[in-house]
Amino acid sequence: MKVMTFIKNVLVCLFHNTECLKVVGPAAPLLAVAGEDLVLPCSIQPNTSALDMRVEWFRVDVTDSLVHLYKDQEDKNEGQILSYRGRTALSKEELQKGNASLKLSAVRASDEGAYKCLVEAKSWYDDITVNVIVEVLGTHPVITIEGYDNLGGINLVCESRGWNPKPEVWWLDREGVTLTAEDTETHRDTEGFQVKHSxxxxxxxxxxxxxxLQQKHHMTERDIIISGKCEFQHFFTVLVIIDFIFAVVFTVTITCVCQKKGIIFN
Structure with a gap:
């Protein structure tokens, strides 16, 4: 489709002996923060007024996809997706300069996806796709103790949900040194990513x-203070063999005794 559009536009340029126009946008996905405003770049090169052109923004990945429509020198948003009502804007001053960028206010998680910017004149049209990723801060992490191992270690689990995109997760000691975790579980549901780090x-x-837990623009953490003394488990086995006929095994175990003065979650 893009190749055919390109060929058509080149032929039109040659036929009318005019300079070829093209629509340009960002090469990489845009990273937006939920609740903030976002500008989706789209412009004509070389700079040419788009005041008398048709500019349509729509979602590539949904049905009934209109996000914003400008034609006949005014906005025509009767068929706009309801969730975008009152949140989109094109600037006539910028359109005069060939800038058809769309301002999207108060970004939501549901705004994530692929957008098409289509600019059309009487004898020419072109479009570009803009991908948007919406960063959403998840819940404050919750730390729980899931038990103890037979060396006296304490098993800690950190959980959080509602992230987008998936955050990086670390355990650190009081000096800020990263610790090696045993297991990380990640699931995605309608609310975003849920992580469980052990x-x-x-x-x-x-x-x-x-x-x-950290993303590009967000970071949250929780700490736990464990005060007390733990004597590690001691285990040994005594094997007594009598005349190679039978064996008697004596096992002596001193279990781990943890005298916790307190566990504090901050």
């Missing part, structure tokens, strides 16, 4: 641990 910590002089 680690086992031991008595190493640090009793404060942080779970941190």
């Amino acid at each position: 680690i086992t910590v031991y008595d190493s002089g640090s009793n404060r641990f942080y779970c941190r």
Whole structure:
């Protein structure tokens, strides 16, 4: 489709002996932050007034896809997607300069997707696609203790939901040093990404641990303070063999005793 459009526009330029126009936009996806305003770039090169042209913005990935329509020198948004009502705008001053960029106010998670900018004159048209990723801050992380291992380690789990895109997750000690986690589970539902990050910590002089989740524009963390003393489990086996006929095994186990003075979640 793009190749045919390009060929058609070149033929029109040659036939009318005029300079060929093209519509240009961003090469990479746009990263938007939920709640903030976003400008979707779209312009004509070389700069040519679009005041008398038809400019249509629509979603590529949904039905009934109109986001904004400008024609006959005015906005015609009767068929606009309801969720965009009152949130889109084109500037006539910018259209005069060949700039058909769309301003989208108060970005929502549902705005994420692919947008088409179509600019059309009587004897020429062209379009570009703009991809939008909406960054949404998830819930404040929750840390839980899921048990202890037989070396006296404490199993900690950090959970958070509602992120978009998927955040990076780390465990850190009180000095800010990144710790190696055992397992990370990630699921996506209608509310966004849900993450579950697990680690086992031991008595190493640090009793404060942080779970941190981060995107490009967002970061949130929670810490846990574990105060107390834990004596590690000691395990040994005594094997006694009598005349190679039978064996008697004595197993002595001293279990781990954790005297926790307190566990504090911040």
